[in-house]
Amino acid sequence: MTKRIDTLVKGWYVVTMNKTRDIIRDGAVAIRGNKIVEVGKASVLEAKYEAAETLGGDRFVVTPGLVNTHIHITGEPLTRGYVPDDTPFEENVFQWLCPLYSVYTAEEERLSAQLSSVEMLKSGTTTFLEAGTIRCIDEVVDGLDEVGIRGRVGKWVWDLPPEPDIYKQNTDAAIANINDTIERCTDVADGRISAWSMLVGHTTASDPLWRAAREAADHHGVGLNFHMSPAKLDPEGFIAEFGQRPMIHLNELGVLSDDTSMTHCVHVDDNELDVMAHAGCSVAHCPTTALKVAYGVTQIGKIPEMVMRGINVSIGIDGNNASNYADMYRATYLVAGLFKDARMDAQMFPAEKAYEMATLGGARTMLMEDEIGSLEAGKFADVVVHDTDRPEWRPLLNVMNQLVWSADGRGVHTVFVGGAKIVDAGRMTTIDEQILWSQSQAAGEAITQRSGLPDKSKYPII
Numbered sequence: 001m002t003k004r005i006d007t008l009v010k011g012w013y014v015v016t017m018n019k020t021r022d023i024i025r026d027g028a029v030a031i032r033g034n035k036i037v038e039v040g041k042a043s044v045l046e047a048k049y050e051a052a053e054t055l056g057g058d059r060f061v062v063t064p065g066l067v068n069t070h071i072h073i074t075g076e077p078l079t080r081g082y083v084p085d086d087t088p089f090e091e092n093v094f095q096w097l098c099p100l101y102s103v104y105t106a107e108e109e110r111l112s113a114q115l116s117s118v119e120m121l122k123s124g125t126t127t128f129l130e131a132g133t134i135r136c137i138d139e140v141v142d143g144l145d146e147v148g149i150r151g152r153v154g155k156w157v158w159d160l161p162p163e164p165d166i167y168k169q170n171t172d173a174a175i176a177n178i179n180d181t182i183e184r185c186t187d188v189a190d191g192r193i194s195a196w197s198m199l200v201g202h203t204t205a206s207d208p209l210w211r212a213a214r215e216a217a218d219h220h221g222v223g224l225n226f227h228m229s230p231a232k233l234d235p236e237g238f239i240a241e242f243g244q245r246p247m248i249h250l251n252e253l254g255v256l257s258d259d260t261s262m263t264h265c266v267h268v269d270d271n272e273l274d275v276m277a278h279a280g281c282s283v284a285h286c287p288t289t290a291l292k293v294a295y296g297v298t299q300i301g302k303i304p305e306m307v308m309r310g311i312n313v314s315i316g317i318d319g320n321n322a323s324n325y326a327d328m329y330r331a332t333y334l335v336a337g338l339f340k341d342a343r344m345d346a347q348m349f350p351a352e353k354a355y356e357m358a359t360l361g362g363a364r365t366m367l368m369e370d371e372i373g374s375l376e377a378g379k380f381a382d383v384v385v386h387d388t389d390r391p392e393w394r395p396l397l398n399v400m401n402q403l404v405w406s407a408d409g410r411g412v413h414t415v416f417v418g419g420a421k422i423v424d425a426g427r428m429t430t431i432d433e434q435i436l437w438s439q440s441q442a443a444g445e446a447i448t449q450r451s452g453l454p455d456k457s458k459y460p461i462i
């Protein structure tokens with residue numbers, strides 16, 4: 001007696017990322033509704049199930065969807081590449097990014113979120129953690145729902161910086177913003193989209209706001225997410241204000257816990273690592289931003305030490321003027337490579353460890369370890385099918401080396417999010433790509449013009 005399922009996805013190899021890290025040759029993934037029913041040998045599953053649709057086959061590698069644990073889906077996708085790549089950190093943030101973010105309309109934020117999520121999906125990312133810099137949350141959530149990605153989002157919340165006007169909020173308004181956002185974004189789109197307690201972070205929040213963000217996370221049972229210590233500005237600011245480094249101060253406030261995701265954490269000392277490990281925090285390592293904005297991650301970063309202390313490290317992409325792409329495969333490649341060279345030690349990090357950070361590490365950061373990050377029965381059917389009939393995939397002799405060192409998002413063929421086929425043979429099924437490209441171009445030109453910021457292209461356009 002065969003059992004009915006919706007989809008059977010077959011692969012030359014199925015990379016499961018299960019507990020024993022099995023890679024199944026001539027494998028398959030059985031999907032019913034939004035969940036994985038079984039993963040095993042294709043011959044076994046074909047005999048056992050009657051699938052409404054069977055796809056994949058001999059030339060495909062099947063993997064879990066990647067988890068991007070830090071990305072700005074508004075503000076930057078539609079101004080990608082406009083900020084010169086030789087601007088120092090402070091100038092980058094305050095003279096370029098803040099003004100660009102502040103001139104987006106609600107409709108442009110929606111479009112930006114769609115462009116960003118389409119780029120993620122088409123390169124094999126099925127879940128993301130947004131950076132907490134959305135202004136028009138309802139429009140953005142609506143846009144994400146239409147595209148079909150899975151994610152956790154948050155509004156732009158801070159109470160200390162005086163500028164720009166559009167983001168100005170006092171402490172009470174900031175606290176209300178956090179709670180209101182979580183309440184209005186509870187389980188949108190069958191639970192694919194919801195909100196977390198998020199702060200911009202750095203030195204932009206008062207102690208009462210930090211405490212309120214923690215209370216909101218506890219009260220609503222969601223995660224807590226913020227930026228911290230990409231550059232020495234943050235530790236210097238905390239030391240000047242409190243006589244303590246950031247992690248020490250935040251820990252004393254009760255902010256840090258095992259539901260807490262912090263982005264960057266480049267300028268941290270060993271005492272801070274102890275506190276982070278003890279609290280059980282996760283760190284979103286954004287290698288591309290570190291390289292482009294000159295954080296010094298390979299000089300002073302302690303990512304290997306975090307991993308050795310058992311701190312969960314996942315991978316993020318960040319904003320499109322710091323990391324001008326959203327392809328997690330390219331970021332995972334950097335994670336595998338940067339510290340090999342910096343420490344002159346090939347063990348930092350093996351391809352398998354880097355890939356684990358991009359999948360299971362991301363799932364842990366997002367508090368979704370039981371739901372995503374691997375291909376196992378009972379988890380959401382977030383499945384990516386890679387086409388190996390491509391030059392960078394051949395010859396295929398070692399799947400994990402190929403995934404991390406050779407392949408990238410270009411080979412992604414078909415993508416499922418919660419059992420729904422969102423990318424089919426390289427094309428989006430949920431929205432019209434041609435319209436997205438032309439609207440994005442028009443919006444990018446309009447936003448940069450409205451910002452009044454100069455075009456700093458160095459070569460003459462003739």
Ligand SMILES: [Zn+2]
Nearest residue numbers: 131227318319
């Ligand atoms: Zn960021």
